[in-house]
Amino acid sequence: MEPVLRRIDLTTLPAEQELRALLPRPAVDVAASLPAATELIDAVRERGAEALLEQAERFDGVRPDAIRVGVEVLTDALASLDASVRSALEAAIERVRVGSTAQVPPPMIAHLGEGAEIELRWQPVDRVGLYVPGGKAVYPSSVIMNVVAAQAAGVASIAVASPAQAEHGGLPHPAILAACALLGVDEVYAMGGAGAIGALAHGVPAIGLAPVDVVTGPGNVFVAAAKRVVAGTVRVDAEAGPTEILVIADDSADAELVAADLVSQAEHDELAAAVLVTDSVELADRVDASVARRAAETPAAARVSAALAGEQSAIVLVADLPAAAAVSDAYAPEHLEIVTRDDDAVLARVRHAGAIFLGPHTPVSLGDYAAGSNHVLPTGGQARRVAGLGAATFLRPQQVVRYDRAALAEVREHVMALAAAEGLPAHGEAIEARFTDASGEVR
Structure with missing residues (x-):
């Protein structure tokens, strides 16, 4: 045989370096798809919902009656979901929630001396856009991976986008809608591909879609290219x-x-x-x-x-x-x-x-x-430099600095010396102002 x-x-x-060149890789060139992805995103920025509808008709073979999926549609999808699939989704949600919650770092305080400390706290972004593909297979599990990680991070506003399906009357697949309902997500859009990524990043006021801060989720080469295009506007996860x-x-x-x-x-x-x-x-x-x-x-x-x-x-x-x-x-x-x-x-x-x-x-x-664990993971060798999707994807570390007068006095001369060396005298004066009164006398 x-x-x-x-x-x-x-x-x-x-x-x-020679070893990397010898290893098997698929022939996928994201850069080659950038012009097409940019054109689709620009169309959405300029013409909003109409461009999204045209793209659905062109790529998905159906023109949705509405891009925003109604809450009652989500409720009906959950009610119609096979009981065994619902049970499996609920079990997956519970397990991924445990795994995702464990990824949220606790606040930490670094003590630099008496009266001097830096607190590191983790703040969630305000709003995220989560993409769920709808090509050769249906992925309610990807809804779970995206949504649960964002919820574990504490994100308050979540929008989900998934391509319109001709066989489902222009709606995303019912299993995807049911998973959204199961997770309490009621902002769902029937839109796919590069246009959907652009819509999430820039917003579409006519359908009530506000711009997001982070876009995540797997997709085809055009979705990956679209993430590159919008990366200067929003944070994105790894190209999938x-x-x-x-x-x-x-x-x-x-x-x-x-x-x-x-x-x-x-x-x-x-x-x-x-x-x-x-x-x-x-x-x-x-x-x-x-x-x-x-x-x-x-x-x-x-x-x-x-x-x-x-x-x-x-x-x-x-x-x-x-x-x-x-x-x-x-x-x-x-x-x-x-x-x-x-x-x-x-x-x-x-x-x-x-x-x-x-x-x-x-x-x-x-x-x-x-x-x-989360199944939204870096491909194409990106695991050398980026992590898979998780709660941290939606979190920002933030430093809170607290010094009292005595602690500031300890580093007063250091700050003054560095400010002078960098030609920024007002920086030093801001320190000195805390140790002198209006007449210039030391307080």
Whole structure:
């Protein structure tokens, strides 16, 4: 049987820059989509709701009766939700809320001396816009990940945008609407793509959409490009490209479980990346055979096969597990699974990953729904420099400085000297004014 996944032999590791160039990546160029995204956002800024309606008709195949979803529609969607799905969503909400609340840092006070302190407190932004995609699959779980993290941070005003669906009369998918209702979010808009990102960032007064402070949520390449366009206006989370899974496994791993996890991520999209890094040729062979069988049997066989055959997916052979960790760090995966004899030893060597899943009973699909972690994570190597979505995404650290007269006196001469050195004499005078009266006498 022909191998499903191409193989990359890195049993001799090159230098890191060369290593990064050798690793499998999807061919996605966000920069190439910037002109189109800018044009769509400019149209929304200039023509508001009419531009959004035209874009829905053009890209989603339907012109919504209204962009703002009525509260009664949200209520009806929740009432019609399958009981088992509702129960699963409620369980996921509870677990993600626990995980998100734990991310909120407590206030801290740094004492610099008697009467001198700096308090660090964390303030939520006032308003956020959360994007939930509606392409090849429906993602009520993404509603949970976005909304619960914002709520845990203490955000008071939340707007959700999701594309209009032709099969649902121009409304977002009912499961997305039900999830919003379950979370108490009643500001929901039927709009998608780059135009929706622009609408959230700049506002659309005609439909009552006020601008937000932060825009988050996954989406396609045009959504990623739109985030770049509006990044000077609002804060955005990481650009979300095609999903990625990288599994570090040795010969102790169950090949069937590894294969199942690779296929589960390939199910998302033809550009999804599924990568196994192993020091065992035998495991590589067994995983490849299992992947071939599972890919043929899964309902999304065409999509899965395209993802696995793509240049973004591969089995990478390395000399040992330290080398596997080095490869993973060079790749900086969205999702990293570690399935070895000593997972903690491998974990100790890993620095760059969006989220890490340890052991044979912690698959990435658990993190997608009910682990309590957040599944909105950096892709395309961004995990080297940015974090996944969480409560911190919606928080700002703020310093509160308190000095009494005696504490100020201790640093009086230092401030005066630095103010003089920088040619800012009024800075020094502001200090001196606190120690002299109107006649110039020391108080």
